[in-house]
Amino acid sequence: MILKVTHIFQYGLLTWSTTIAPHIHHLWAFLLLIVVTIKYLVQRSRSVYLVEYACFGPHSNYRVNPTTWFKTLRLFLDDDTISFLRNIFRRSGLGNETCLPSSLHYIPPIHSLSRDAKTSVKPNEIDILIVNCSCTTMIPSMTDMIIINRYKLRSGIRNTELSGMGCSAGLIAVGLARNLLQTMSYGAHALVVSTEILTGKYYAGRKRSMQLTNMLFRMGGAAVLLSTSRANARFELMHIVRKSTSAQDSAYHCVFHEEDEEGNLGLNLSKDLVATAGEALKSNITTTAPLVLPFSFLLSTIAQKVFKKTTSTKHCVPNFSFAVQHFCVHAGGKAVIDAVQRSLNLSDEQVEPSRTPATVAAGRPASPPSSPGVAAIDVGGSRGRIRRQTRWPRLPPREAAVTLPGAEAGRAVRAGVDAAWWRLHGPRLSKGRSGRSWSYGKVGSTWPSSGRIRRKKKTLHRFGNTSSSSLWYEMAYCEAKQLMRKGDRVWMIGFGSGYKCNSAVWKCILPSHSADSAWANCIHRYPMDVAKQYV
Numbered sequence: 001m002i003l004k005v006t007h008i009f010q011y012g013l014l015t016w017s018t019t020i021a022p023h024i025h026h027l028w029a030f031l032l033l034i035v036v037t038i039k040y041l042v043q044r045s046r047s048v049y050l051v052e053y054a055c056f057g058p059h060s061n062y063r064v065n066p067t068t069w070f071k072t073l074r075l076f077l078d079d080d081t082i083s084f085l086r087n088i089f090r091r092s093g094l095g096n097e098t099c100l101p102s103s104l105h106y107i108p109p110i111h112s113l114s115r116d117a118k119t120s121v122k123p124n125e126i127d128i129l130i131v132n133c134s135c136t137t138m139i140p141s142m143t144d145m146i147i148i149n150r151y152k153l154r155s156g157i158r159n160t161e162l163s164g165m166g167c168s169a170g171l172i173a174v175g176l177a178r179n180l181l182q183t184m185s186y187g188a189h190a191l192v193v194s195t196e197i198l199t200g201k202y203y204a205g206r207k208r209s210m211q212l213t214n215m216l217f218r219m220g221g222a223a224v225l226l227s228t229s230r231a232n233a234r235f236e237l238m239h240i241v242r243k244s245t246s247a248q249d250s251a252y253h254c255v256f257h258e259e260d261e262e263g264n265l266g267l268n269l270s271k272d273l274v275a276t277a278g279e280a281l282k283s284n285i286t287t288t289a290p291l292v293l294p295f296s297f298l299l300s301t302i303a304q305k306v307f308k309k310t311t312s313t314k315h316c317v318p319n320f321s322f323a324v325q326h327f328c329v330h331a332g333g334k335a336v337i338d339a340v341q342r343s344l345n346l347s348d349e350q351v352e353p354s355r356t357p358a359t360v361a362a363g364r365p366a367s368p369p370s371s372p373g374v375a376a377i378d379v380g381g382s383r384g385r386i387r388r389q390t391r392w393p394r395l396p397p398r399e400a401a402v403t404l405p406g407a408e409a410g411r412a413v414r415a416g417v418d419a420a421w422w423r424l425h426g427p428r429l430s431k432g433r434s435g436r437s438w439s440y441g442k443v444g445s446t447w448p449s450s451g452r453i454r455r456k457k458k459t460l461h462r463f464g465n466t467s468s469s470s471l472w473y474e475m476a477y478c479e480a481k482q483l484m485r486k487g488d489r490v491w492m493i494g495f496g497s498g499y500k501c502n503s504a505v506w507k508c509i510l511p512s513h514s515a516d517s518a519w520a521n522c523i524h525r526y527p528m529d530v531a532k533q534y535v
């Protein structure tokens with residue numbers, strides 16, 4: 001009996017080892033593949049989308065009337081300080097419509113951040129809430145008090161407040177929301193609210209570097225809804241890059257909340273701030289460039305630097321216009337935007353959403369063209385040459401006298417201009433009836449008048465330095481001006497105390513067809529003639 005059992009067992013073992021065992025390896029390999037795939041699907045970082053955003057449009061009651069404002073300041077400041085502040089205000093690039101909180105005007109406050117309900121997402125569908133406000137911390141926090149309590153958000157919400165992180169905190173909040181969203185179930189929503197409460201931070205002393213804050217900062221705010229679901233999304237978040245230079249003492253001290261000699265608290269803005277911002281930007285570019293620029297382009301830029309300009313000691317900055325169509329630079333002050341424009345080699349049009357007055361005069365025709373609205377570029381026949389070129393829109397200088405190939409005019413123009421320029425302005429050019437001329441904008445619109453026209457550039461002028469929300473006012477400006485197209489990339493560059501340079505790259509999925517409420521009633525006035533404004 002025992003012998004029989006042993007026999008059967010031996011036979012079974014033999015059969016298993018010759019028929020099933022070789023296939024067990026395949027089974028193991030298959031199971032391993034499934035486990036790895038599931039692990040990859042669960043752990044891979046999900047894309048994060050911007051569903052909608054809204055900027056706060058302060059009521060006109062909050063506007064700073066420079067005449068009244070300086071009259072009020074006269075009550076407690078000496079003539080010398082007043083004339084310094086008047087000078088700064090005149091040169092700051094802020095217009096006459098910027099706003100300050102009610103406490104500085106004695107008008108009852110408005111609590112709502114946005115009067116429009118722009119999405120169909122209900123308050124109880126929000127899973128994450130992040131509020132960033134640098135200057136003011138409250139107990140309970142702004143997330144609890146102003147938002148969760150007021151809008152009755154659900155109890156399981158993950159809420160966080162960021163304070164003291166400076167004007168670049170808006171992008172830090174977006175990065176934090178992205179990380180949290182990636183740990184939650186598909187389709188979760190995160191609401192980011194970026195604002196600044198200036199009331200308690202008004203500086204009443206005489207120190208110039210601290211008075212600067214009163215001149216530049218204005219009230220504002222933006223609400224941004226993010227999700228991991230692509231449905232109804234308007235932008236896709238491509239990259240977030242954070243750089244901090246706080247390890248260096250000078251950078252750490254360049255935006256500092258402190259007391260002056262007389263004990264007045266205020267924010268001190270160092271004269272080194274612009275140089276520090278340049279250094280922080282340089283470090284940010286080093287990380288951002290390989291993420292956004294094609295490898296071949298990076299290689300050619302490096303080759304150019306190595307072989308053509310060996311004697312130049314200038315930092316090699318690639319042309320980002322090849323990969324990015326819209327630049328939103330923190331409206332920190334005229335000098336900050338100037339520095340970024342110089343560093344990145346951007347045109348006036350490219351910093352248009354952020355900037356302050358600049359002159360667009362060179363190359364403008366002395367008189368309007370014979371037919372209204374015609375022509376940015378006049379192409380003379382099939383073997384044409386650009387006979388006349390205006391700076392409206394601006395063509396890259398190297399294209400000024402290019403001989404065009406014997407192709408059809410549209411293609412010839414396209415061949416003659418810089419690819420980035422074409423992406424930005426091409427869709428707005430239309431061919432004249434003769435096929436030999438091109439119009440910019442609507443045919444029939446009048447050509448801008450001759451002479452020096454100063455263009456106010458835009459967010460800083462209309463809203464002032466609204467801290468972390470300024471980048472959203474700039475994005476909204478691009479959309480209100482109908483500059484945004486599907487597939488366009490937007491590069492937001494924020495600066496903030498520390499000193500930090502944080503940036504985000506977005507890809508447009510669905511441009512807005514209407515202006516954000518903050519710009520809706522004033523977008524038609526931009527660009528405006530600075531001469532008409534009180535200074």
Ligand SMILES: CC(C)(COP(=O)(O)OP(=O)(O)OC[C@H]1O[C@@H](n2cnc3c(N)ncnc32)[C@H](O)[C@@H]1OP(=O)(O)O)[C@@H](O)C(=O)NCCC(=O)NCCSC(=O)CC(=O)O
Pocket residue numbers: 088091092093166167168208209210212216255269270271272273274331332333334335336465467495496497
């Ligand atoms: C203030 C300006 C608009 C003035 O521009 P202009 O080019 O017209 O003139 P300018 O630079 O020659 O300066 C004019 C006068 O102001 C004085 N001045 C300029 N900056 C000063 C400072 N930080 N402290 C004290 N005085 C200052 C100059 O000495 C000069 O005085 P005099 O005439 O007597 O010689 C510009 O300098 C500017 O934008 N600066 C950067 C502002 C800034 O720091 N923004 C960041 C805010 S913080 C932020 O947004 C985010 C964050 O970091 O968290």
